[in-house]
Amino acid sequence: MDVLKTLEGLWQDSGFGNFFAEGGWKYIVMILVACVLLYLGIKKKFEPLLLVGIAFGCLLANLPGAGLYHPELWDEFLREGGEFYHSYGHILTHGGLLDILYIGVKSGVYPCLIFIGVGAMTDFGPLIANPKTFFLGAAAQFGVFFAFFGAILLGFTGNQAAAIGIIGGADGPTAILTSTLLAPELLGAIAIAAYSYMALIPMIQPPIMKLLTTEKERSVKMEQLREVSKTEKIVFPIVVAAFVILLLPSTAPLIGSLMFGNLLKETGVTERLSDTAQNALMNIVTLFLGISVGATTVASRFLNPQTLYIILLGLIAFCFSTVGGLLIGKLMYKLSGGKINPLIGSAGVSAVPMAARVSQMVGQKANPSNFLLMHAMGPNVAGVIGSAIAAGFLIKVFG
Amino acid sequence: MFTTLASQVSGKPLPLGEAVATALMGYGVVFLGILLLVCVVVIVSKIMAAGKRKAAEPTTPAPDRDAPLQKLISTAPKAPGSAGELKLYDTDPKTAAMLMAIVADKMGKPINELRFKSIREVK
Structure with missing residues (x-):
């Protein structure tokens, strides 16, 4: 036995050896990126429930030789006319652990299950009490289409631009579902951008809010909302699901799941199911979703100029969504004779309940006796519906 | 287009004019969808409010033998x-x-x- 050759073979087969092979430096960079994301999730508490999973998935997928995730298998899966086109059996037979977990993302199951949980945690009462605030949720989709156009200018394809634009919806599951369906090759970068910016909302939004509103507008105290009956709350998810899905069938997975979760919460007779959707189911799916989305950030695919552009476009999308919501908020302020505080417009970017909290915080700085939280929850949950409609439109056009 | 493998690129490049039209149409569809949804929500709320009012309307009261007692209670002064x-x-x-x-x-x-x-x- 040639001891030296054996040792050389062991070295070359090891992950450490791969670091020194051609292009091995990319793995080191990605491991550092994973560590930065772990730091942001753990120390800075940036959406830790998802970011820690994404970061760890990124770490595992970029340890050379671990074989937990195989992007080449997914290339085969997507190659039209190929032997393994849309063959989950091929993935199950040859894939690693993260490939198998990723099937839930690829099939669009995880984002929808998350939406059931989101629905079970959402109170649509403020929106039902003041339906005008629906328009703020629509207005705040401005960033989606602005970033879509920006991505086209930067040379992305229509599908890719649509997937990037939806970051402006500030809704993680919607962004993941849209990019899985339209541009799976960008999923990792889009998910990281979406969740990072959602965590950064308290830093991104306030300067824009102060720039676009006057002290007088920010100080407006809004009237107390009317009490919404239990029956209205039960009827709402049924009516919205039926109406929106009939209007735009491609929204069915997201709106259907969201409203189903909400119905479980409001009926009062399915408390166990509502509790499971809000806690156990949500936690399990978040765990799988985070780690499998993180796995798509393989060095060979992630380290390119596209990723930087996506990060930049994501920020633009968030900023312009905030601007859209605020401008319509200002219009409503004028039309209502100063009864509506335009700050609640910025909450239309979804990101429940973070964006509503930011409206409350900025409003209270202008007028300490101001309580905008419940008023901002209306546009906030309307933003979830608005971004689902925007995603449904883009999926319909480019899917 | 970026220098990536063809198999890794989804979709086709979009002409600028078409992109502008898609963006405007998309934003319009979101507003239209929301506008219709607002109409539906308002109509449903009004129907329910009307139903509630109807249910709350007083029906012809049957002679109540406790009426004098009820009257006494309702006119009684409230505790401070x-x-x-x-x-x-x-x-x-x-x-x-x-x-x-x-x-x-x-x-x-x-x-x-x-x-x-x-x-x-x-x-």
Whole structure:
């Protein structure tokens, strides 16, 4: 036995050896990126429930030789006319652990299950009490289409631009579902951008809010909302699901799941199911979703100029969504004779309940006796519906 | 187009004019969808409110032998400080009492000068 050759073979087969092979430096960079994301999730508490999973998935997928995730298998899966086109059996037979977990993302199951949980945690009462605030949720989709156009200018394809634009919806599951369906090759970068910016909302939004509103507008105290009956709350998810899905069938997975979760919460007779959707189911799916989305950030695919552009476009999308919501908020302020505080417009970017909290915080700085939280929850949950409609439109056009 | 493998690129490049049209149409569709949804929600709310009003309308009362007693109770003076009935939702009386005391303290007003209509736990 040639001891030296054996040792050389062991070295070359090891992950450490791969670091020194051609292009091995990319793995080191990605491991550092994973560590930065772990730091942001753990120390800075940036959406830790998802970011820690994404970061760890990124770490595992970029340890050379671990074989937990195989992007080449997914290339085969997507190659039209190929032997393994849309063959989950091929993935199950040859894939690693993260490939198998990723099937839930690829099939669009995880984002929808998350939406059931989101629905079970959402109170649509403020929106039902003041339906005008629906328009703020629509207005705040401005960033989606602005970033879509920006991505086209930067040379992305229509599908890719649509997937990037939806970051402006500030809704993680919607962004993941849209990019899985339209541009799976960008999923990792889009998910990281979406969740990072959602965590950064308290830093991104306030300067824009102060720039676009006057002290007088920010100080407006809004009237107390009317009490919404239990029956209205039960009827709402049924009516919205039926109406929106009939209007735009491609929204069915997201709106259907969201409203189903909400119905479980409001009926009062399915408390166990509502509790499971809000806690156990949500936690399990978040765990799988985070780690499998993180796995798509393989060095060979992630380290390119596209990723930087996506990060930049994501920020633009968030900023312009905030601007859209605020401008319509200002219009409503004028039309209502100063009864509506335009700050609640910025909450239309979804990101429940973070964006509503930011409206409350900025409003209270202008007028300490101001309580905008419940008023901002209306546009906030309307933003979830608005971004689902925007995603449904883009999926319909480019899917 | 970026220098990536063809198999890794989804979709085709979009002409600028078409991109502008898609973006405008998309934003319009979101507004239209929301506008129609607002109409539906308002109509449903109005129907339910009308139903509730109808249900609350007084029906022809049957002769009540306790009527004189009821009248006496309704005209009886309220105890000092009882400004109305407080409704509690998912809140026990002990927590409610504590919350009312905190609110009164924060506002710097005596509790018997405040009127609490309902207390509900925001979940």
